[in-house]
Amino acid sequence: MSKPKVLVACKTFSDIVDRLRPHFDVETNDTDQPWPQDELIRRLQGKAGVYISGSSKVDTTLLEACPDLRAVCTMAVGYNNIDVPACTARGVLVSNAPDVLTETTADFGFALMMATARRITESEHFLRRGEWKHWSVTMFAGADVHGATLGVLGMGRIGAAIARRGHLGFGMPVIYHNRSRLPADQEAPLGAQWVEKDELLQRADHLVIVVPYSPSAHHLIGERELAMMKPTATLTNIARGGVVDDAALAHALQAGTIAAAGLDVFEGEPVVHPALLECTNVVLTPHIASATVATRRAMSNLAVDNLIAVLTGGTPPTALNPEVLVK
Numbered sequence: 582m583s584k585p586k587v588l589v590a591c592k593t594f595s596d597i598v599d600r601l602r603p604h605f606d607v608e609t610n611d612t613d614q615p616w617p618q619d620e621l622i623r624r625l626q627g628k629a630g631v632y633i634s635g636s637s638k639v640d641t642t643l644l645e646a647c648p649d650l651r652a653v654c655t656m657a658v659g660y661n662n663i664d665v666p667a668c669t670a671r672g673v674l675v676s677n678a679p680d681v682l683t684e685t686t687a688d689f690g691f692a693l694m695m696a697t698a699r700r701i702t703e704s705e706h707f708l709r710r711g712e713w714k715h716w717s718v719t720m721f722a723g724a725d726v727h728g729a730t731l732g733v734l735g736m737g738r739i740g741a742a743i744a745r746r747g748h749l750g751f752g753m754p755v756i757y758h759n760r761s762r763l764p765a766d767q768e769a770p771l772g773a774q775w776v777e778k779d780e781l782l783q784r785a786d787h788l789v790i791v792v793p794y795s796p797s798a799h800h801l802i803g804e805r806e807l808a809m810m811k812p813t814a815t816l817t818n819i820a821r822g823g824v825v826d827d828a829a830l831a832h833a834l835q836a837g838t839i840a841a842a843g844l845d846v847f848e849g850e851p852v853v854h855p856a857l858l859e860c861t862n863v864v865l866t867p868h869i870a871s872a873t874v875a876t877r878r879a880m881s882n883l884a885v886d887n888l889i890a891v892l893t894g895g896t897p898p899t900a901l902n903p904e905v906l907v908k
């Protein structure tokens with residue numbers, strides 16, 4: 582009997598792809614660039630499963646064009662690129678890759694927030710341009726992180742890991758906003774206090790955004806919200822492009838409405854709003870919060886574990902719609 586066919590739609594570690602080969606006929610994308618949607622659909626013909634990253638879109642058009650598809654396994658934790666209800670309606674199992682990236686992503690969020698507050702990339706660019714002629718008392722004077730109020734918007738696993746770093750490592754009072762408040766026994770070790778969103782914006786010295794993207798989170802931070810923040814405050818976004826209105830943010834950075842921003846995600850990435858590129862008081866990174874070798878390997882292995890389980894009759898470890906497996 583021939584093996585089921587699967588597609589690995591983004592380039593990943595070859596030894597991890599090799600784990601699929603005993604079970605499946607495997608086609609891979611070795612180009613390190615996402616395929617255009619029509620090519621993805623063409624390559625998915627006859628495939629039972631697909632391994633994707635956050636760069637591939639799985640929508641109703643794709644699902645209707647690929648009736649053999651039974652499993653969509655993303656190596657990302659975020660899955661706003663996948664129409665999960667449409668997959669469920671067609672009996673397609675979807676999995677993501679939570680937990681394995683939590684601490685790595687929190688490290689990065691904290692580093693980006695610190696780089697933003699302490700103007701690290703801005704001062705490095707100044708030095709590289711040969712503009713450093715003498716030491717000065719106020720040269721690149723930024724904002725303290727230790728002891729400052731940390732505001733966390735979105736208190737999921739990554740938000741909690743950032744709060745823990747701020748509370749235990751930097752003596753920061755931690756305030757947060759989330760749709761649901763954490764139970765008191767989970768708030769206590771983080772030193773975290775739930776507040777309304779407006780109060781979070783008004784009180785935070787360093788705001789870190791970690792909410793998953795959904796249509797209701799679109800432009801959660803826009804002109805109105807930025808205007809509520811302190812002029813000395815920083816904003817760090819490691820969530821998803823679209824949660825912050827990038828045009829409004831660029832304007833706020835230019836106008837001094839807030840002091841600085843750190844951004845790892847962008848609306849319409851990999852294209853970055855040109856006004857942000859013009860701002861000196863913003864640290865920009867290309868969506869790398871989970872990018873350590875160990876964590877990217879763990880994310881890839883988890884996606885492969887899910888793909889193998891779904892298509893060999895096992896239980897996928899991190900299914901988003903396990904109800905499709907119930908006969």
Ligand code: GLV
Binds near residue numbers: 635656657660
């Ligand atoms: C990265 O953004 C992810 O969702 O894993």
